[in-house]
Amino acid sequence: MGYTPKQEVIHSVELFHDYIRDGRIRLREKIKEPTTVQDPCNVVRSGGLADKNRRLAEFLSEDFRPMKYQGNYNFCCGGGGGAMPMGGEMRKYRLKCGKIKAEQIRETGAKIVFVPCHNCIDQIRDLSKEYDLGIKAIHFKEAITELMEIPPEMIPEED
Amino acid sequence: MPDEVNPQEIIGFLKPRIGARFRTWLKICSHCGICADTCHYYIANGNDPKMIPSYKVRFLVDLIKKKGKVDKEYLEKVYHTVYHECNMCRRCTLYCPFGIDIALMISLLRSLLFSQGLAPDGLVRAIENYKKFGNQMAVTEEDWVDTIEWCEEEMAEELVGLKIPIDKKGAKIMYTVNAREPMFYPQDIMEVAKIFHVAGEDWTVPRKEGWDDTNLAMFCGDIKTAKYIVQNTFKRAEELQVKQIAITE
Amino acid sequence: MDLYTFLYDLATGPLLWISFLTFIIGSLFRAGLYIMASRKMDKVTHEHFSLKYVFLGLVRWILPINRSVKKNPVFTILGYIFHICLIVVPIWYVGHISLWEDSRFGWTWTAIPDEWADYMTLTFLAIAVFFLLRRIFSKDIRLISTFSDYLLLVVTALPFLTGYFLSHGTLENVSFFGENMELIHMLCGELMLILIPFTKLSHFILFFFSRGATAVEFGRRGYSV
Numbered sequence: 001m002g003y004t005p006k007q008e009v010i011h012s013v014e015l016f017h018d019y020i021r022d023g024r025i026r027l028r029e030k031i032k033e034p035t036t037v038q039d040p041c042n043v044v045r046s047g048g049l050a051d052k053n054r055r056l057a058e059f060l061s062e063d064f065r066p067m068k069y070q071g072n073y074n075f076c077c078g079g080g081g082g083a084m085p086m087g088g089e090m091r092k093y094r095l096k097c098g099k100i101k102a103e104q105i106r107e108t109g110a111k112i113v114f115v116p117c118h119n120c121i122d123q124i125r126d127l128s129k130e131y132d133l134g135i136k137a138i139h140f141k142e143a144i145t146e147l148m149e150i151p152p153e154m155i156p157e158e159d
Numbered sequence: 160m161p162d163e164v165n166p167q168e169i170i171g172f173l174k175p176r177i178g179a180r181f182r183t184w185l186k187i188c189s190h191c192g193i194c195a196d197t198c199h200y201y202i203a204n205g206n207d208p209k210m211i212p213s214y215k216v217r218f219l220v221d222l223i224k225k226k227g228k229v230d231k232e233y234l235e236k237v238y239h240t241v242y243h244e245c246n247m248c249r250r251c252t253l254y255c256p257f258g259i260d261i262a263l264m265i266s267l268l269r270s271l272l273f274s275q276g277l278a279p280d281g282l283v284r285a286i287e288n289y290k291k292f293g294n295q296m297a298v299t300e301e302d303w304v305d306t307i308e309w310c311e312e313e314m315a316e317e318l319v320g321l322k323i324p325i326d327k328k329g330a331k332i333m334y335t336v337n338a339r340e341p342m343f344y345p346q347d348i349m350e351v352a353k354i355f356h357v358a359g360e361d362w363t364v365p366r367k368e369g370w371d372d373t374n375l376a377m378f379c380g381d382i383k384t385a386k387y388i389v390q391n392t393f394k395r396a397e398e399l400q401v402k403q404i405a406i407t408e
Numbered sequence: 409m410d411l412y413t414f415l416y417d418l419a420t421g422p423l424l425w426i427s428f429l430t431f432i433i434g435s436l437f438r439a440g441l442y443i444m445a446s447r448k449m450d451k452v453t454h455e456h457f458s459l460k461y462v463f464l465g466l467v468r469w470i471l472p473i474n475r476s477v478k479k480n481p482v483f484t485i486l487g488y489i490f491h492i493c494l495i496v497v498p499i500w501y502v503g504h505i506s507l508w509e510d511s512r513f514g515w516t517w518t519a520i521p522d523e524w525a526d527y528m529t530l531t532f533l534a535i536a537v538f539f540l541l542r543r544i545f546s547k548d549i550r551l552i553s554t555f556s557d558y559l560l561l562v563v564t565a566l567p568f569l570t571g572y573f574l575s576h577g578t579l580e581n582v583s584f585f586g587e588n589m590e591l592i593h594m595l596c597g598e599l600m601l602i603l604i605p606f607t608k609l610s611h612f613i614l615f616f617f618s619r620g621a622t623a624v625e626f627g628r629r630g631y632s633v
Contacts, residue, residue: 006393006396006397007333007393007396007397007401007402007403007404008402008403008404009403009404009405009406010332010403010404010405010406011405011406011408012351012405012406012407012408013408015332015360015405016354019354019358024357024358024359024360025354025357025358041246041247041248041249043408045248045249045250045253045629046249046629047629047630048629048630048631049630050631072253072631072633073250073253073475074250075199075248075250076199076246076248076250078199078203078246079246080246080247080248081245081246081247081248081262081265081378082242082279082281082282082375082378082379083246085281085282085285085295085375085378086242086279086280086281086282087279087280087281088281089243089279089280089281090242090243090279090281093243093244096203096204097199097200097203097204097246098199098203099199099203100199100202100203101199115408116408117408118337118339118340118373118407118408139347139350139408140408141347141350141351141354141408142346142350144350144354145350145353145354148354148357149357150318150357151357153319154318154319154320154321154356154357155318155319156316156317156318156319175449176449177449178445178446178448178449178450179441179442179443179444179445179446179449179450179617179621180446180450180453180618180621182442182445183442183614183617183618184618186607186608186610186614187608187610187611187614187615187618188608189557189608189611190549190552190553190554190557191483191487191549192546192548192549192552193476193479193480193483193484195548197479206548208547208548208550208551208552209551211548211551211552213552214551214552217552252622252633253475253626253633254475254476254479255476256469256474256476256484256487256615257611257615257618257619257622258465258469258618258619258621258622258623258633259618259622260622260625
């Protein structure tokens with residue numbers, strides 16, 4: 001945009017991935033239910049985080065099931081490019097084109113879908129209702145906070 | 160938008176923006192159709208030929224050929240295609256033998272429509288909010304700080320010593336969120352605070368506008384506002400002398 | 409001087425020069441225009457330019473080692489064969505080389521065996537017919553096809569068709585064609601050469617720029633396409 005930033009821009013997925021890889025965050029356990037992960041266009045295709053996105057999902061899961069085309073070649077959820085905030089006028093189109101994503105998710109048999117994008121997560125939750133996927137779409141944050149080891153000194157004392 | 164479409168305006172808008180890549184793409188696209196079933200709109204609509212990515216940018220060729228002499232109805236047709244039939248996800252580009260970037264051309268068409276006063280209401284509302292409040296959800300600085308402080312209090316009960324540092328100069332990371340988080344999902348802010356705390360991260364959030372990392376102006380081709388939003392964020396980062404700007408999931 | 413002699417002299421003289429020069433200068437112009445316009449307007453390509461990604465991208469797409477081949481093996485492999493024949497036959501056909509040798513340049517190089525040239529020409533024509541039928545009968549491709557798509561496919565195939573007729577004397581006993589095949593073949597070839605810089609056929613050179621620009625665009629986002 002004609003502006004050369006001095007600061008590096010880093011996505012949470014990369015941060016979280018590196019925390020776990022480097023042992024700054026330790027996990028007590030992994031998710032047992034089958035999981036898969038969405039590749040949001042902004043994070044993966046346009047953000048270059050395909051590998052870290054997938055590996056983070058694998059760190060957190062015992063039974064990770066990649067979607068067909070997982071990674072850079074994955075399909076858009078249908079909520080991108082401003083489709084979600086467009087609201088009502090876009091709803092019917094995005095639910096229709098989201099059929100592809102819904103089928104991809106169903107194919108994996110996953111019960112938990114990691115979705116590291118606000119747009120995608122709202123769309124995928126809508127898709128789950130529309131196409132009756134019976135899945136739970138969550139951000140990585142949610143899983144990490146539930147699974148991580150809390151250092152003893154940070155655990156509040158019971159009164 | 161005005162009923163009359165001014166051809167000079169359209170050509171005047173396109174001409175300085177159609178660079179070497181655009182010109183080449185419009186010229187060499189061989190209409191081979193490889194992009195057809197790379198598009199989720201095409202497949203989800205029962206392989207509808209009208210959803211072929213290459214077909215969706217025909218307007219650009221057309222507008223140049225017609226020297227911008229089109230009517231309002233025509234622009235509305237363009238609107239329908241570039242907003243309701245494309246997420247600008249760039250998947251087609253990965254399969255195109257020439258590497259033609261359809262999404263960039265769709266984006267140019269959206270910009271053109273915006274210059275003609277044609278943009279989705281939802282995005283226009285967000286743009287107004289960005290201009291007034293610096294974020295898409297019209298969260299005031301007071302509400303933002305209140306939310307952060309409330310999140311901090313809540314989480315401090317769970318983790319000893321947890322802080323959400325506001326405007327901490329020289330922190331390593333300035334964390335930015337989607338404006339939907341303080342509005343609808345404060346849980347997200349709490350969770351990230353927990354993760355940063357356990358990981359021992361040196362982080363901060365800015366008090367003033369710039370904390371919203373979404374950029375909906377970009378989607379409807381309002382380059383001026385899009386630039387303003389980005390610069391806001393970098394301005395805060397500059398002031399706080401951070402090394403990295405982290406963006407939320 | 410009769411019309412035939414006039415046309416023959418034209419096709420082997422001035423028109424031959426005009427078509428080769430149009431092709432060469434026109435293509436250089438296309439390349440030059442691209443570079444100039446891109447310097448001015450596609451700053452992103454130059455700011456993030458990376459030889460590595462450009463090279464990787466070009467190799468991947470010049471050779472059939474890309475995602476599109478995996479996805480549409482039949483169509484893309486036919487496309488590769490089509491292009492190989494299109495380049496190899498006109499340059500390495502013995503009849504053409506002997507013309508170069510007899511010309512004022514006196515250039516010569518090793519030819520491919522005649523049978524190869526024959527098989528490659530027939531393969532090329534078969535694929536061209538397949539592409540044409542695909543354009544006509546696939547409802548997808550029909551919708552996105554423009555008049556010039558059909559025209560240029562025919563223009564590209566004609567030199568091969570007439571070349572085959574000429575070297576095999578196929579239509580020798582047919583009036584008009586029998587006597588004029590050499591002339592027709594030359595005119596078809598010249599028409600194609602002249603059209604290259606002005607039509608989508610210019611992709612023979614612009615391909616490298618387009619591919620390169622996209623390689624840079626995705627390369628700056630951290631991966632190679």
